[in-house]
Amino acid sequence: MNVQQNKAFEPQMYPVRSTFNIPEAPEKASILGLKAGLDGVPKEDPYYVFETDRLRDMTMFWIGGFKALLIEGDPSAGKTSLVKQWHAKLNVPLGTVACSPDTQQHQIFGMLVPTESGTLRWQDGPVTKACREGTSVLLDEYNILEPGQASALNLVLEGNSWTIPETGEVITPAATTRFFATQNSIDSAAAVTGRNVLDVANEDRFVYMAVDFLKPEQEIDLIVRSLVAGGVAINIAKQIAGLTVDIANQVRSAFRAGASAIEKPLSTRAVLRWAKLTAMYSPGLKQQKRSGLHYALSRALKMPTSMEQAVSEFITLSCGFDQNLNQAGGHP
Numbered sequence: 001m002n003v004q005q006n007k008a009f010e011p012q013m014y015p016v017r018s019t020f021n022i023p024e025a026p027e028k029a030s031i032l033g034l035k036a037g038l039d040g041v042p043k044e045d046p047y048y049v050f051e052t053d054r055l056r057d058m059t060m061f062w063i064g065g066f067k068a069l070l071i072e073g074d075p076s077a078g079k080t081s082l083v084k085q086w087h088a089k090l091n092v093p094l095g096t097v098a099c100s101p102d103t104q105q106h107q108i109f110g111m112l113v114p115t116e117s118g119t120l121r122w123q124d125g126p127v128t129k130a131c132r133e134g135t136s137v138l139l140d141e142y143n144i145l146e147p148g149q150a151s152a153l154n155l156v157l158e159g160n161s162w163t164i165p166e167t168g169e170v171i172t173p174a175a176t177t178r179f180f181a182t183q184n185s186i187d188s189a190a191a192v193t194g195r196n197v198l199d200v201a202n203e204d205r206f207v208y209m210a211v212d213f214l215k216p217e218q219e220i221d222l223i224v225r226s227l228v229a230g231g232v233a234i235n236i237a238k239q240i241a242g243l244t245v246d247i248a249n250q251v252r253s254a255f256r257a258g259a260s261a262i263e264k265p266l267s268t269r270a271v272l273r274w275a276k277l278t279a280m281y282s283p284g285l286k287q288q289k290r291s292g293l294h295y296a297l298s299r300a301l302k303m304p305t306s307m308e309q310a311v312s313e314f315i316t317l318s319c320g321f322d323q324n325l326n327q328a329g330g331h332p
């Protein structure tokens, strides 16, 4: 049988305030995680910001003894990264099922694989592994999963035992096994094609949480920190961060309102790239009477021409200068 690969699952308490950088958290609040050094723990993103409300929701889920959490939000709002960064901070391994309409049982639960000696050996899939270890599984883009496959998880999502048909082994999920499903909501203006409506029985097994983009001041702060770390002067960093975040939020609102040209919202990662490229391109382009903000946008992320034009217009309106710095007033 498959012996767990991770050596020791030693518990460790993590103080909320310092671990998640939430100064307003109670001084004595702490959360149970595992000692560092286990395989399968997501990599930490040094620029990741934990937003207080989301952190509270995650904490309640984690300490409340719940098994399954469904996280919904717009595309690129920060669903997957929240789950990953939470596990990175608590040093808890997180297996992932990248769901697609073709995802099959064996990619979720495991399968028999041939050995060198010509026999067959059972290999755990992410769900089975997490049940043995008492670790977590991320079911990413859950509502793309074919509903029948999602229903196969019903027993497990409640912490019940099940039998591996191929081996007859009965798996009982460890008490600390947790499931995280992320998805774009099906009823938002941002509904993405190809999403399935979860069957009610399956959906009923999840604690629910909505995730939104960072608040402007937090996103600005993140970008300023990153630009300054890269050697950009603080006043320039603040100016670029303020503009890019403001425009990104206009794009996000337009997307939600169903603006036809806006195919997708800008993620925090895309805004960060845009800000960095703006800082890099602006000095050289300024000599040529060209706008670094406009120029960097098309390099920061791939988008259809119609969307690029629409966002470019947002920039011009917000900054008061166009691609050729007409009506420029000393901006980047």
Ligand SMILES: Nc1ncnc2c1ncn2[C@@H]1O[C@H](COP(=O)(O)OP(=O)(O)OP(=O)(O)O)[C@@H](O)[C@H]1O
Pocket (backbone or CB within 6 Å): 045, 047, 048, 049, 050, 051, 073, 074, 075, 076, 077, 078, 079, 080, 081, 082, 182, 184, 214, 222, 267, 268, 269, 270
């Ligand atoms: N709170 C945050 N702090 C720092 N970066 C963030 C934050 N939230 C999101 N990001 C960044 O924005 C990008 C998009 O986030 P993520 O992949 O989590 O979005 P998603 O909601 O899962 O998107 P999709 O719907 O496309 O799966 C990532 O690179 C992520 O690191």
Ligand SMILES: [Mg+2]
Pocket (backbone or CB within 6 Å): 079, 080, 081, 140, 141, 182
């Ligand atoms: Mg995601």
